[in-house]
Amino acid sequence: MSGPPAPPFLDLQSYLRFLENAGRLRRVQATVDKDWEIACIARWAMESTPDDQSYAILFEQVKGHAVPVAVNLYASHALYASALGVSPQAVLQQWATALTAPQQTVPVKSAPAQEVVETTAASLLSIPVPVWTPGRDAGPYLSAGNVITKDPETGVQNLGNYRLQIHDGKRAGLFFGSRMQHGAIHYAKYHERGKPMPVAIVVGAPPAVNFAAAAKTEYGVDELTIAGGLTGTGIAVIPGRTIDLWVPADAECVIEGWVSPGAEQLEGPFGEALGYMDRAAPAAVVDITAITHRRAPVHHGYVQQLPPSDGHLVMELGILGPLWYYLTCKLGLRGLRDLAILRGSAGVSALVAQVERSAAVHAAEIGRVLAKIGFGQKFIYLVDEDLDIRDPETLNWGLSTRIDPERDITIVPHAQTFQVDPAVLARAAGEGEQVGGPPYRSSLAIIDATVKCPVPEVSLPGRSLMEKVLTKWPEFGLPPIVPRQRLVQLLATYSEAG
Numbered sequence: 001m002s003g004p005p006a007p008p009f010l011d012l013q014s015y016l017r018f019l020e021n022a023g024r025l026r027r028v029q030a031t032v033d034k035d036w037e038i039a040c041i042a043r044w045a046m047e048s049t050p051d052d053q054s055y056a057i058l059f060e061q062v063k064g065h066a067v068p069v070a071v072n073l074y075a076s077h078a079l080y081a082s083a084l085g086v087s088p089q090a091v092l093q094q095w096a097t098a099l100t101a102p103q104q105t106v107p108v109k110s111a112p113a114q115e116v117v118e119t120t121a122a123s124l125l126s127i128p129v130p131v132w133t134p135g136r137d138a139g140p141y142l143s144a145g146n147v148i149t150k151d152p153e154t155g156v157q158n159l160g161n162y163r164l165q166i167h168d169g170k171r172a173g174l175f176f177g178s179r180m181q182h183g184a185i186h187y188a189k190y191h192e193r194g195k196p197m198p199v200a201i202v203v204g205a206p207p208a209v210n211f212a213a214a215a216k217t218e219y220g221v222d223e224l225t226i227a228g229g230l231t232g233t234g235i236a237v238i239p240g241r242t243i244d245l246w247v248p249a250d251a252e253c254v255i256e257g258w259v260s261p262g263a264e265q266l267e268g269p270f271g272e273a274l275g276y277m278d279r280a281a282p283a284a285v286v287d288i289t290a291i292t293h294r295r296a297p298v299h300h301g302y303v304q305q306l307p308p309s310d311g312h313l314v315m316e317l318g319i320l321g322p323l324w325y326y327l328t329c330k331l332g333l334r335g336l337r338d339l340a341i342l343r344g345s346a347g348v349s350a351l352v353a354q355v356e357r358s359a360a361v362h363a364a365e366i367g368r369v370l371a372k373i374g375f376g377q378k379f380i381y382l383v384d385e386d387l388d389i390r391d392p393e394t395l396n397w398g399l400s401t402r403i404d405p406e407r408d409i410t411i412v413p414h415a416q417t418f419q420v421d422p423a424v425l426a427r428a429a430g431e432g433e434q435v436g437g438p439p440y441r442s443s444l445a446i447i448d449a450t451v452k453c454p455v456p457e458v459s460l461p462g463r464s465l466m467e468k469v470l471t472k473w474p475e476f477g478l479p480p481i482v483p484r485q486r487l488v489q490l491l492a493t494y495s496e497a498g
Contacts, residue, residue: 007085008231011112011250012204012298015083016058016070024055024079031061034069036134038062042071042303046310051076052482058298065128069299074207074310077390080317083207084230088390092339094230095321096329099217103228103235111238111249114292119242122291123169127203127253128299133271138280140166141270143302143311145255146213147174148200148245149186151220152193157245158182159223161213161315164201165267167285173267174199174259175283178418178438182219187259187284196258198243199286204252204300209235214318216375224248242289252300253293257286271305273312274421307344316341319348319375326373333369335362340389342381349417350379352389355450367410367446376418376439380446386493388486399449408448415444463491 009015019025026045032038038059045057054075060068074080081088129140142164150157160183165173176184190197202209212227224246228234236249240256247254267283302311320339327333335356342350353370355363363382370380383389387398403409416439417424424440460466470483 007082009083009207010231010233010236011206012070012252012300015073015207016056016298018082019056019073019079022082026055026057028057028059029061031063032059033063034065034128034130034140036131038069038071038130038301039132039134039303046072046075046303046308049075051078054079062128065126067128067297067299069128069130069301070204071301071303072310073300074210074314077313079310080211080313084211089338091317092321092324095317096325098212098226098229099322099325100329101229102221102225103231103233105222105224105228105237105246106234107246108236108238108249111236112294113247113249113251113254114238114241115295116293117241118291119289122288124166124172124255124288124291125169126291129166130301132301132303133277133305136277137270138165138268142166142172142201142203142255143304144203144205144210144300146202146205146209147183148202148224148247149183149197150245151186152189152195152197154220156220157222157224158186159202159209159213159227161210163267163270163283164286165270165283167265170288171265172201172255172257172286172288173265173283174286175267175270175281180439185219190259191261194261196260198240198245199257199259200240200243200245200247201255201257201286202248202251202253203255204298205248206231206235206250209248209251210300210314211318211321214315216319216322240290241292252297253291255286255288256290256292257288259284259286263287272419273304273307273315274419275306276421278420316348323373323375327369331369333366335366337385338389342379342395343390343392345379348376350381351377352381352383352395354385354387354389355382356385363448363450364410364446367448371412371415371444371446374416374444376416378415378417378423378442378444380444381449382447383449384451386489388489391484391486394486394490399447402449402451403447410446410448412444412446415442416440417442458490458493460487460490466491 005014005018056073058070077088081091086094131137131140145164147160147162163175208227208230212223224235237246238249240247243256263285264282265285266280268280269277272278303309304311337356338354340352367382388394418438428435
C-alpha cells in the first residue's frame with residue numbers, strides 16, 4: 001500500500017492529496033457560480049479561520065463547467081512551508097539554497113500538461129476562471145496564471161505572475177504593472193523589432209513554480225531554475241505546441257499565444273493586492289493559439305485583493321526569499337536572524353527584521369541597508385529575537401513598549417512605492433500632479449524597536465511550571481492545544497525560573 005504523497009510536490013494534484021491527508025482540504029460539492037460565489041466563500045473561510053486551522057477549498061461543481069477550482073492553497077506560512085517539505089522556520093534558508101544552487105530544467109518528450117491539446121477549438125471561456133472582486137472587477141482574471149516570456153536577444157526565459165483579464169474566448173489582457181517588470185522588458189524588445197512576442201500562461205502549476213513566479217530576482221534569471229532549486233530537482237519542461245517556449249510538463253493547464261507589437265486594449269479595473277481597486281488602463285493583448293491541459297485538470301486561483309490572503313503570502317515570500325539570500329549570502333550582512341512582512345500590510349509595505357541580541361547595537365546599520373534596497377516598503381521595523389515576528393499581537397506588544405518615537409524613528413524622505421494607494425493619491429493631489437505610472441514617490445520610516453537597556457522580567461509563570469502543565473494537559477479534560485510560538489519564544493528568553 002502506498003503512503004501519503006511526500007514533499008516537495010512536483011505537481012498540484014499531489015499537493016492536494018497531501019492537504020487532504022493532513023485534514024487541510026475541504027471539498028465543496030454544492031454547485032457554485034464562479035462569477036461571485038467562489039470569491040465570497042473563499043474570502044469568508046480565509047478571514048474567519050485561524051492560521052493554525054487554515055485549509056484549502058476544492059469547489060467540485062462549478063456552474064457551467066466540468067473542471068473543479070482550488071483556492072486558499074497557501075493560506076498560512078505553515079501550508080507554504082509544507083509544499084516545500086520544510087518547517088516554517090526554514091523557508092528563507094530554502095530560498096537561499098535555491099538561489100545559490102538553481103536546478104536546470106529537464107526536457108521531456110511527453111507531458112501530463114499536454115494530454116489534451118486544443119488549437120482551433122481553444123477557448124478561454126471553457127476554463128472556470130472566477131471573478132475575484134464580484135461587482136467591481138472588469139471580468140474574470142487568471143489570478144494564479146504564471147506568464148512565461150523570453151528575451152529575444154538571449155533566449156533566456158522569464159516566469160512572472162501578472163494581471164490577466166479574460167476579454168473573450170480568444171483574447172486575454174496582459175498587464176505588467178511596471179515597465180521594470182522583466183516580462184515588460186521582453187515585450188518592449190519585441191515591440192522595438194516589430195515582432196510578436198510568444199507567451200505561455202501556466203495555470204495549476206507545481207507549488208514551487210508558483211513561488212518562483214512571484215520571486216524578485218535579477219534580470220536574466222530563468223525562474224523555472226529557481227523552482228528547481230526550491231524542490232531540489234530540475235522542473236520537467238516540454239516545448240509549447242504553437243510557441244517557441246518551454247513550459248512545465250506537470251502543470252494542469254497551459255495557455256499559449258502571441259502578443260502583437262502595439263496591440264492594446266483597455267484592461268481593468270481590478271482589485272489589487274494593496275486592497276483597493278486599481279484603474280482601468282491600456283494593456284497588451286494575448287491572442288490565444290492553443291490551450292493544453294490534463295485529461296482531468298484542476299483550476300487554481302489566488303484570492304488576493306484585500307490583504308491578507310494566500311496570494312499575498314506567495315508574493316511576500318517571493319520578495320523575502322531573494323532578499324534574505326542577497327543580504328546574508330551576497331552582502332554577508334551579520335546579525336540578521338529572520339525577515340517577515342507584516343501581515344495585512346498590502347504585501348510589501350511593512351518589513352520586519354529580527355536582529356540577534358548580540359547585534360542589536362548595529363540595528364540602525366541593518367535598517368539603512370534594508371532601506372537602500374527599496375522594493376516598495378514604507379516601514380522597516382527592527383526587533384529583537386525574543387519576538388515572534390509573524391504574530392501580530394506579539395509585534396504590537398513589542399512595538400508599543402520598546403519605541404521612543406523621537407529617538408527611534410528615522411524618516412527617509414526619498415523612497416519609492418509601486419502601486420497606487422490613498423497615500424500616493426494624496427501626495428499627488430497635494431503637489432498638484434497627475435498620478436502616472438510606477439514607481440511612485442513616497443517616504444520610508446525605519447523604526448528601531450530593539451531593546452536598548454536591561455529588560456525587566458516578562459510577567460509570565462516560570463518556564464518549568466508552564467512546561468509541566470503541558471505534560472499534564474490530557475488530565476484536565478480540555479481540548480488539545482498546539483503551543484503558540486509567541487509564548488514559546490518568550491518563555492525561552494525570559495522565564496527560566498520555576
